[in-house]
Amino acid sequence: MTIITSPQETFGSDLYIDLRPMLGRELYVKCEGLNFGGSIKMKAAAAMVAAAECAGSMTADSVLVESSSGNLGVALSVIAASKGFPFTCVTDRRCNDLTAATMRALGATVLVVDEPHPEGGFLKTRLDLVRRLCAEDERYVWLNQYANVENWRAHYETTAPEILKTFPNVDVVFIGVGTSGTATGCARYFRDSGSTARTVAVDAEGSVSFDRPAGPRLIPGLGAGVRPPMLDVALFDDVVHVPESDAVRMCRVLSARGMLFGGSTGTVVSGALAWLARHDAKRSLQAVCVSPDMGDRYLDTVYNDEWVHAHLGPGALRPASDFDGS
Incomplete structure (x- = not known):
């Protein structure tokens, strides 16, 4: 039994979702939204x-x-x-x-x-x-989350060690980039610990974090209009840029199986599948992606058909049954 006296005493999660039955790949989602703040x-x-x-x-x-x-x-x-x-x-x-x-x-x-x-x-x-x-x-x-070393250090000390404790032989870890605290902290820990895991950053299209042209972004969370000061691109083995329509569609693929995740999670899972489709033809890699939040706060946007159609077009509403995981 865990007894706490303040909400910030519990924020970690050892819960992972195995997406193999759904997607046919050894991809696990680390759920970080199960706390009083609702996110990582x-x-x-x-x-x-x-x-x-x-x-x-x-x-x-x-x-x-x-x-x-x-x-x-x-x-x-x-x-x-x-x-x-x-x-x-x-x-x-x-x-x-x-x-x-x-x-x-x-x-x-x-x-x-x-x-x-x-x-x-x-x-x-x-x-x-x-x-x-x-x-x-x-x-x-x-506090300045964009430059505060405690931002990335929190994940160096918690998130990354948690992943390696559960999956010591993980081949690739996918992490979304907003302020870059989570991704930077995890990538540094994997490097310093001697892990052979590849770290792939997942960014939203329209974000300038990895020197791409700025563009409109409607879903909050990942991406930035100003490059995060703490972001060190050399820490990452690769980067994937995900259109917001793909992020929405992935959220709906997951929700159709009873898992209501946030827009950032849809972005990371979509980016992970796109990368694996290009680099894991034999479907032999063990992969983990970090889910930043749950989906209850996205009911008026990501999960609202009218909003999605008006802002992202009908392609983002393609039925989940059309998704083949390839």
């Missing part, structure tokens, strides 16, 4: 807050502020509510309504920016607002 971001949030408290950055008068497309904002809302300090999340109009409502229910203030920066997109606009808030009021404390 609870790990980074807990680590960054703990480090700030140890450093004395957080005082009784402090107001925590962070830029987030959603999941980290919820995680910090949970921790802030638990610890009793105010939190302001700066997000943008792509943030799901349910995600924003969740943050508000936890007591957070949610500021939504409407206009993307002409060069850095919504992320640049959000960061500019965070910096302005900090400049105008010294009570604000910005």
